[in-house]
Amino acid sequence: MSELKITGKQLRALGYPQGLVVRAAIDVVTQHYADATAEEVEMILTKVLADPAAYTADAVWVAVATALLPEEGPEKIALRDTPVDYAVFGAGFIEEGAIKQLNNAVRLPVAVAGALMPDAHQGYGLPIGGVLAAENAVIPYGVGVDIGCRMCLSILDLPVDTLVTKDAQYQKALKYQTKFGAGAEWKRNDTDAVLERDEFKEIQILRNLQQKAAGQLGTSGSGNHFVEWGIVSITDINNEWNLVPGDYVALLSHSGSRGLGAQVAGHYTRLAKELCVLPKEAQHLAYLDLSTEAGQEYWLAMNLAGDYASACHHLIHKRLIAEMGATLLARVENHHNFAWKEVHHGKELIVHRKGATPAGKGVLGIIPGSMTAPGFIVRGKGESTSLHSASHGAGRQMSRTKxxxxxTNDEMRKMLQDNGVTLIGGGLDEAPGAYKDIHTVMAAQSDLVEVVGQFQPKMVRMADGGPAED
Incomplete structure (x- = not known):
């Protein structure tokens, strides 16, 4: 009697999937069914395929049965039927998409509280301008792709009239002492203690990003990121720096953690989606439990990216201040894409602010307008319903495409001319008309912050038009 043989083609005809299970089935038939008829072999193969779980304890078929069973993964996590309450500031001019996104976020099982700022608009995961407090969990897309995106304002001792009399020198400083755009690097690398942090050695993804971080240190991103000279008007006689109220030359910058932050965000978002399977409408809100290794890793990487973003701003300011021969009088800075451990509702929570400024009682921050509209130095009032938060800017009223x-270019040139602003770089996607009225936004959050001073842009440096590193 000739030895029975089975082929991969025959197994696939029975319905066996392509892969290692075919090799395992061939081995079983060869070793244990050499004397069986083709009909008998086909029958047993069909039975194992139909109900592999029934054969996982069978010494002969265990390998085939195990290979046929679907890989076990985490069960889908259900959203709450009843969302937690949240406050909305400026509800009359917030788009519906942003509200829908926060409605999903406050139904997460880890959600404790939320808030929506008056500059809110639709993003990924949390809306831009969304705030969410969660219990022992961090949401990578609740922080944002550009981890540690932040503002930094330096008030200088330069005479205000030099913005006119030394206009060319200020512009030259912006052109040659800044570098913008995705992937932009300096040929000469600055050094900073942040590059020597242990996290670069201890966390695999960071080990692979240290060289990129070194090259991009002190650079700015694309989209709505900028460095600009302008005039700060200090109005509060009791300001924290004991400055005489009046006008000062100031330097304002907006950008984040560059390629380092983007890759950290992408890596841990993918991991969160694998570990935390949510319904489709909430899948971008996948979170990491801070009690797990993955959660702790992201927390460390996020904080490193935030400190790296801060170092970038400080080096940009150091370079420009030195170029102008100025002295620093005061500085205000804050993240607005980050997560913090804070106490709310009587317990420690993880507060995600994605496009929102920390506004705890007495906390200073910067809320910019557009390239022609003023920005504001603010002092937080510690409003509990906003989770000690305020807007991070005017907020978009038009998408980039729209x-x-x-x-038109002519319309944008007229806006700049009418406001006495010089623009270097930039594009129509960042035109002032694409943004909400900053004064309307500020009026909607008078319960959240008080104004300490106002910044009026005069010379603005941006990347050429393109997508933001949100």
Whole structure:
């Protein structure tokens, strides 16, 4: 009697999937069914395929049965039927998409409280301008792709009239002492203690990003990131720096953690989605439990990216201040894409602010307008319903695509000219008309912050038009 043989083609005809299970089935038939008929072999193969779980204890078929069973993964996590309450500031001019996104976020099982700022608009995961407090969990897309995106304002001792009399020198400093755009690097690398942090050695993804971080240190991103000279008007006689109220030259910058932060965000978002399977409408809100190794890793990487973003701003300011021969009088800075451990509702929570400024009682921050509209130095009032938060800017009222389609170059040039602003770089996607009225936004959050001073842009440096590193 000839030895029975089975082929991969025959197994696939029975319905066996392509892969290692075919090799395992061939081995079983060869070793244990050499004397069986083709019909008998086909029958047993069909039975194992139909119900592999029934054969996992069978010494002969265990390998085939195990290979046929679907890989076990985490069960889908259900959203709450009843969302937690949240406050909305400026509800009359917030788009519906942003509200829908926060409605999903406050139904997460880890959600404790939320808030929506008046500059809110739709993003990924949490809306831009969304705030969410969670219990022992961190949401990578609740922080954002550009981890540690932040503002930094330096008030200087330069005479205000030099913005006119030394206009060319200020512009030259912006052109040659800044570098913008995705992937932008300096040929000469600055050094900073942040590059020597242990996290670069201890966390695998960071080990692979240290060289990129070194090259991009002291650079700025694309989209709405900027460095600009302007005039700060200090209005509060009791300001924290004991400055005489009045006008000062100031340097303001906006950007984040560059390629380092983007890759950290992407890596841990993918990991969160594998470990935390949510319904489709909430899948970008996948979270990491801070009691797990993955959660702790992200927390450390996020904080490193935030400190790296801060170092970038400080080096940009150091370079420009030195170029102008100025002395620093005061500085205000804050993240607005980050997560913090804070006490709310009587317990420690993880507060995600994605496009929102920390506004705890007495906390200083910067809320910019647009390239022609003023920004504001603010002092937080510690409003509990906003989770000690305020807007991070004016907020978009047009998408980038719509702005490019509906605003002309002539219109943008006239806006700049009418406001006495010089623009280096930039694009129609960042035209002032693409943004909400900053004064309307500030009026909607008078319960959240008080104004300490106002910044008026005069010379603005941005990347050429393109997508933001949100």
């Amino acid at each position: 702005a490019i389609a509906s605003i």
